[in-house]
Amino acid sequence: MSTSTTPLSAAPTTRRARSAGPGAMTLLALEVRDEMRIIRREPAALFFSVLMPVMFYMLFVALFGREMPTGASRPVGTFMLATFGTYGAIVATMMNPGISLATARENGWFENVRVSPVPVGVHLAAKVVATVPFVAGILVAMTAASAALGVLEVSVTEWLALMAALVIGSQSFALVGLVVGALASPNAATAILNAIIMPAAIASGLWFPLETMPAWVSTVATFLPTYHLAQLAATPLGGGPWMTHLLVLIAFTGVAGLAAAAAWRRADA
């Protein structure tokens, strides 16, 4: 071509002025705000994802929560904040981003995201970050229920440590949701994620103590990241060594991240 004004030879000043779009954090904030609006304006969805785990917790506390485990100084109901909290947290982090991504891919909105100035990574990160208030809400509601049922024996520090473990630790589970959301239709994504969450919850002892189940379930549990998240969350309440659980979760995050990248490449092809 005769006009040889190549893009890169443009005057540096012009270039800088033109490139000065919003930074990644601004874009993330805009995306998170929209995700939160969408979540907030769907009261039915909000009701189910917050209230269901909490009611589930209350039911189990009413049945078993007042027992004192041998050698422990607080009721089972307090420990169940870690196990049922894990359950509620992973439902929120896996379901919301996964189904929302699958829906956007199916109805075509996701194409609009890809042609927008928001990098896809920022858009997906926003879906994950938007689950934080959700998870926190579930845990606060569970704690309130625990207190109301009279099984809450925990110091503020212990409670904050438990919250931090669950809020931060559950974020890597959003990657699993995104893998499924990148590959499946919305209906299939819902089914697949439930098919992952339910067995994992049972086999990790999130609903019933592992001691009440066959021995092999405990063996299976040690391979499940959900088990390690619950154990990590229970550490401030007087659990055992926590380093292994943390390392397993970090390794899981790495594997889930690779799977998400592979799923994305496949969806993008």
Place this chain on the structure above:
Amino acid sequence: MTDRPDPLRVRDVRFTYPGAERPALDGVDLDVRPGECLALLGPNGAGKTTLIRTITGMRAPDTGTARVAGDDPRWATTRSRIGVMLQSTAFPSHLTVRELVEGAAARAGRTARDVDDVLAEVGLEDLATRRSHRLSGGQRRRLQLARALVVDPTLLVLDEPTEGLDAESRRATWDHLAARRDAGMAILLTTHLVAEAGEVADRVAVIADGRIVANASPEVLVDGLPDRTIHLATDVPLDQARSLSGVDHVTATAAEAGSRSTLSITTRHPEGILRSLLASDPDASDLRVVGASLEDAVLAITADHPTRDVVDRPGGADARPGGPSRRSPTGPATMPVATATTTTSAETAPTGTDRTPARLTDRTPA
């Protein structure tokens, strides 16, 4: 020479889908200049969607470059200068019209100040607080347009923009865009409505088999097609009309017994044919002679390019040669707008060079 790069410059872009035998884009060159509206036309599977995806930054080409205002559309900052109206009219539910338009402005680094103006421009000012899932199809189209315009784009990409709009809304849309074009905004348009492209585009690029096979003003494209069609009601039998010298093709509209049939005669020499017809039947009536339409021209151009099979892909139809496509026979290029004309063109496919598209490029000198 210029201190501002063209809104769109595509150079020798090639792209082959993984596993495909043939490239979807096979050396595409395309420019759109400030204020210009370029219509990209071509059969399904010709590469339109792939090219749009490349230009809007969804896809990186295997080789070659696509530049919007001089920058790579794969960069997020470049995309803040592209307004895009895709075929899908989906929005996240529960967000309001205003939030969606403000959001588009904010993500492109624009202030929300212009939002009211843009809402008024597309006629959504009264629906600003309505949530997107409560909008009608036409309102969703206008919302898409508002989101594309609020970033004050250098390049506006419209993928089937008036699909689902009535004639009035369609006209209104193009009226709004005219003012923007006067201010220098460039438009890249794809549409199945070839007549619409002829009305609004300064230039028409025809893509077939992943290549731009014609790139000229609608007038030049039509002038390249010397065919005229004579329509008349006459007693002259079909066979006699066919035997006239210079006749390319004749179709007869079935007549009721005893009444005259209507002949449609395609020819490049309408004067001589008319004289012969009127000599045979001085009472011939309802006479009309029409020139080729842009649609005819585009069909003629694409007919010279054997198309590949079309496989629908989620998110847009495009060619995925190989795989399942081997099962279906290769057919002639079909424009979705094609009616009976398709058959006519195919039957009368010229042996000469009159329709050779190579001559139809009138690239403006850079």
